Amino acid sequence: MSELIVSSSPHSKDHRNVSAIMGYVLIALSPAAVGSVLYFKLQALLLILISILSCVLFEFLYNMICKRKQTIYDCSAIVTGVLLAFNLPSTAPLWLPPIGALFAIVVVKMLFGGLGRNVFNPAIAGRILLFISFPQFMTGCWVAPFDSVSAATPLAYLKNSSGELVTITSKFTVGDCLLGNVGGCLGETSAALLLLGGIFLLYKKVITWHIPVSFIGTVAIVTLLLPRYNDISAIQYMLYHIFSGGLFLGAFFMATDYATSPITPVGRIIYGIGCGLITVFIRYFGGYPEGVSFAILLMNCFANYLDKKTIPVQFGGERRVIWKTKSKD
Amino acid sequence: MKKILGCFKTYLFYVKILVVVTIASAFIPVLNPLIAYGEEDHHMLFSIFADLGGIEKYFESVLSSFSLMGNVLYVMMLLFYVGMVCYFCGIILLLGKGQGGKRSIFTGSLIFLMVYLVLFIVYFSINRELYQNANELISSAADVWFHIPPGIYYHFILALAVAVLSVLGSGIDFKAVWYGMRLNWIHRFKGGVHPTPHKNTRSKPxxxxxxxxxxxxxxxxxxxxxxxxxxxxxxxxxxxxxxxxxxxxxxxxxxxxxxxxxxxxxxxxxxxxxxxxxxxxxxxxxxxxxxCFQESCPDYQSKSPEELIYMIREAGIVGMGGAAFPTHIKLASGLGRVDTIVINAAECEPYLSSDHRVILESADEILGGLEIVRYIMGAAHMFIGIENNKPDAISLLHKKLAKSHIKVVILKTKYPQGGEKQLIRAVTGRVVPSGKLPADVGCLVLNVDTVIAIYRAIVTGSPLMxxxxxxxxxxxxxxxxxxxxxxxxxxxxxxxxxxxxxxxxxxxxxxxxxxxxxxxxxxxxxxxxxxxxxxxxQLTMDRDVNCIRCGSCVSACPMNLVPSYIAQYVKNEQFDQVEKLHAGDCIECGCCSFTCPAKIPLIQYMRIGKQKVNEMKHQTAGGNKA
Structure with a gap:
């Protein structure tokens, strides 16, 4: 008779593990990746591949040099690589992604203890490093898809349209923003393809609705209320803000990054609202046309704190008193 | 059985035909206004009137959000293609006998229904506006309906037929679904997981x-x-x-x-x-x-509840759900306080089907036992909570309880539906406060098999054997x-x-x-x-890795705790923090360990935390006494 294994319950577990989750994220990113290759041709493909390869390579080397257990099999480096590439303009030189990957993987992720221990989203930190260090490559040389003529992003039009004659409506329709027929980073041009991936993640329960809905909802409400300089209607202004720039990429794929977002439902909603507010304020008042990545990076700092302040009330527990009424005595 | 199968096949057959017709006619411009005029002008809907001269301008004045409407149609266009993909995948899966074909077609039909309903509303509202403004195009009230392209009606009816037929073909028991929905919309517990049921033994006598x-x-x-x-x-x-x-x-x-x-x-x-x-x-x-077999008393109403409870004790009856808590203590502690009895027939654990078979094979004994329990407790309400994956047991109980005051409550199949506090929440809507017992909210939960044991003990005098x-x-x-x-x-x-x-x-x-x-x-x-x-x-023996903070333990926990933080504090031996996170409320259902993608044995940490918290409480209680 064979030896029986004795262990604690539960004896059956869900088959979903970390690499399966990362696999779902990759599947969800694939429509946007295919879209970017269609829009920006070979350059996009090369950027994505180089970015993935360098991320995996740096994680592999770090683990080898530090004599740690090899962690590249959890596929999180691939996800970081794809997201980093999605944040690059199609004109970026091919040596740019490895620099971002080095910072993202080694400094932001592995030095903090690997996946799950990192405070900041690696892909966003990598993007911001490149953004600040190489502004000549990261901004100002956008090209439109298909015809490769230089064009500004919709958000740049929204920003500048106060003084200039060119209004955004003459350049792009909201439908163009939705389908991705505008200038922009590799992955963020097509809101519809990103939405498709996001819906897949929601359907597979990889992410919850809290962060995307509160993030995009906040951006929508605030942009509806902001005063406008040009002739477009409030709803149109809102739609341009929602469908252009990195909002969908940020809201579905980067703000929902597990390690750097809160785990409680209320915490996630507050986190999403915070991301939305900072995004709109940077877009409206700040020096940059785009603020999604800065917003997420800033809110990453608060993730742990939000968790601690929004621990849910246990089943059958007493409701937490938020506003203390005066006691009777 | 054969008749039902035959029916099932014909439904699917019609679904297949209708799907093929939809796919074939989707790209014929006459039959589909969505793609008909899409190429020259992206406001494809309105260009149907373009040759009538200047009418677009008119629309802009009528409908202030004209361009928004155009964007709505863009979305509809995208959805239309999504629906087509669903249909294509569905028909390929159905023909290839793959899994999920029916679901894919059903999803597609819902998408089409939505798309053409929106198109219909858009056309209808425009036509009505025109009619109200006495436009010569819409001269009579009937024209409001007739000036909608027939393709919209055509596709709407097709999609509706596919949706209805595929629902009919799926063999769902609508009565059970409706009954379950009515209750589950209002009452349910948060969290829980869906393990693979593996209940192949439920058809075996x-x-x-x-x-x-x-x-x-x-x-x-x-x-x-x-x-x-x-x-x-x-x-x-x-x-x-x-x-x-x-x-x-x-x-x-x-x-x-x-x-x-x-x-x-x-x-x-x-x-x-x-x-x-x-x-x-x-x-x-x-x-x-x-x-002891001679001590049976079929006329149990001649005895007092206390005497019956003593008989139950002497028969050695314990909770048959698995925890085996002595039943007589549960009954005695609830005397005079309980107004609702909930019978637990959920059987939410995978593999197990013993309660299911017991319901099917000894339903009369259950009913007899329920009357005894009702007499003992003097309770007003009785519910049998049963998961909706046992349709045969549900319909049998419905039949037996047709004229009875005992209500069968169909519950969603979800683990831990059979947990005491979760069952009370789902069936009665009451929440057992933290640290209290079901009797404190007037509830008593008994397993079905326990009820049978009570019946046998009282009526035949047989102890639990x-x-x-x-x-x-x-x-x-x-x-x-x-x-x-x-x-x-x-x-x-x-x-x-x-x-x-x-x-x-x-x-x-x-x-x-x-x-x-x-x-x-x-x-x-x-x-x-x-x-x-x-x-x-069958065993999953993965090594645990870092917590990736995915929060799936938080959404799975039926007690609304935060297992990942509790586990971290237990690792760090910060038991004061563990207590603040209410680890003592854990019911050890194992949902957190089940769902954790990092394969962390969260439930073990929870148990350690719970034990330490309880020890600390005892110590402080003892200290206060001294």
Missing amino acids: IETLPPQKEMIYPLLQHIGAICEPCVKVGDYVRVGQKIADTSAAVAAPVHSTVSGTVTKICDWDHPTGNRIPAIIVENDFEDKRAE RRIVTVAGHGVERTGNVHVRIGTPFSAVLEYFGYKPSTKKLIMGGPMMGSAQYSLDAPVIKGTSGLICMTKE
Whole structure:
């Protein structure tokens, strides 16, 4: 008779593990990746591949040099690589992604203890490093898809349209923003393809609705209320803000990054609202046309704190008193 | 059965035909206004009127959000293609006998319904505006309807037919669904997980295992104190004779289930993992009955509730769900406080089907037992909570309870639906406060099998002697449900079902909360609801990695706790923080461990935390007294 294994319950577990989750994220990113290759041709493909390869390579080397257990099999480096590439303009030189990957993987992720221990989203930190260090490559040389003529992003039009004659409506329709027929980073041009991936993640329960809905909802409400300089209607202004720039990429794929977002439902909603507010304020008042990545990076700092302040009330527990009424005595 | 199958096939056949017709006609411009005029002008809908001259300008003045409408149509266009993809995938899957084809087609039809409904509303509102403004195009009220392109009606009806037929073809019991929805919309518990059910044994009738030569009666078969033997080695015992009892409050006596001689009283392997004193009886296969069978009282209403509760205690009845809490204490503590009795027939653990078979095979005894419990407790409301994956049991109970005051509540199939607090929440909507018992909110929860045991104890005088055990898993040659006398060793039960030595893990109870066994000599006790033999392939033995903070334990926890933080604090031995996070409320259902993608054994950390928190509470309570 064979030896029986004795262990604690539960004896059956869900088959979903970390690499399966990362696999779902990759599947969800694939429509946007295919879209970017269609829009920006070979350059996009090369950027994505180089970015993935360098991320995996740096994680592999770090683990080898530090004599740690090899962690590249959890596929999180691939996800970081794809997201980093999605944040690059199609004109970026091919040596740019490895620099971002080095910072993202080694400094932001592995030095903090690997996946799950990192405070900041690696892909966003990598993007911001490149953004600040190489502004000549990261901004100002956008090209439109298909015809490769230089064009500004919709958000740049929204920003500048106060003084200039060119209004955004003459350049792009909201439908163009939705389908991705505008200038922009590799992955963020097509809101519809990103939405498709996001819906897949929601359907597979990889992410919850809290962060995307509160993030995009906040951006929508605030942009509806902001005063406008040009002739477009409030709803149109809102739609341009929602469908252009990195909002969908940020809201579905980067703000929902597990390690750097809160785990409680209320915490996630507050986190999403915070991301939305900072995004709109940077877009409206700040020096940059785009603020999604800065917003997420800033809110990453608060993730742990939000968790601690929004621990849910246990089943059958007493409701937490938020506003203390005066006691009777 | 054949008739139903035939029906099913024809429904699917029509669905296939309609889907093919939809796909074929989707790109014919006359039949589909969405793609008809899309190429020249992206406001495709409005250009149908373009040749009428200047009318677009008119629309802009009528509808201020003209360009928004254009964007709505863009979205509809995208959705239309999504629906087409659904249909394509669905028809390929259906033809190739793949999984998920019906669902894909159903999704597609819903998308089409939405798209064409929106198109219809857009056209209708424009036509009405035109009519109200006395435009010459829409001269009569009927034109408001007639000036909508026929393609919209055509596709709408097609999609509606596909949706209805595919729902009809899926064989859903609408009555059950409607009943379950009505209750579940209002009352449900948060969290929970959906393990693969593996309930293949539910269609297998209960077999009977003959008693063995050597029967083992551990003196602890319940939660509480160990009993004292009241027989000596060499004594002759009869079927149903009490062989161990104690004066401790929380305990239930143990009875012999065969007649024969007591050969040994010694420590024996116990399913909980310890070695506990047991009485071993050698069976003489004569089944001589003890005198307790004469004490039956079918006219139980002549006795007082207290007397009946004493009878239940003497019959050694414990909760048959698995936890084995003595039933008489539960009843006695609820006397006068309970107004609602909830019968737990959820059986949410995977693999197990013993309660399901019991409902199907002894429904009358359940009803009799319910009347007794109702008499004892004087309760006004009675509910039977049952998961919607047992349609045959539900319809049987519906039939039996048609004119009764007992309500059958159909619950969503979800683990841990059978947890006491979760069941009360789902069935009655009441929330048991943290640290309180169900009786504090006027509820009493009993397992179905416990109710049968009560019925037999009162009406036939028989103590608790049998147990229905589900035997399942890849480690046995055939699976099934078996009627076992309590005290039969596991080895006898498993040999009856063809035990394979490839079994790597033997679980008593369900895989979510059951305990792994180290010995086949341990006997079937009162709480043995199942014996699951798992082979290597069925086991998931992954190493744990860093917590990735995905939060799935938080959304799975039915008690609304934060397992990942509790585990971290337990690792760091910060037990004051653990207490602040209410680890003491954990019901140890295992949902957090089940769902964790990093494979962290969260439930073990939770148990440690819970134990430490309870110890701390005891210490402070003791300190206050001193």
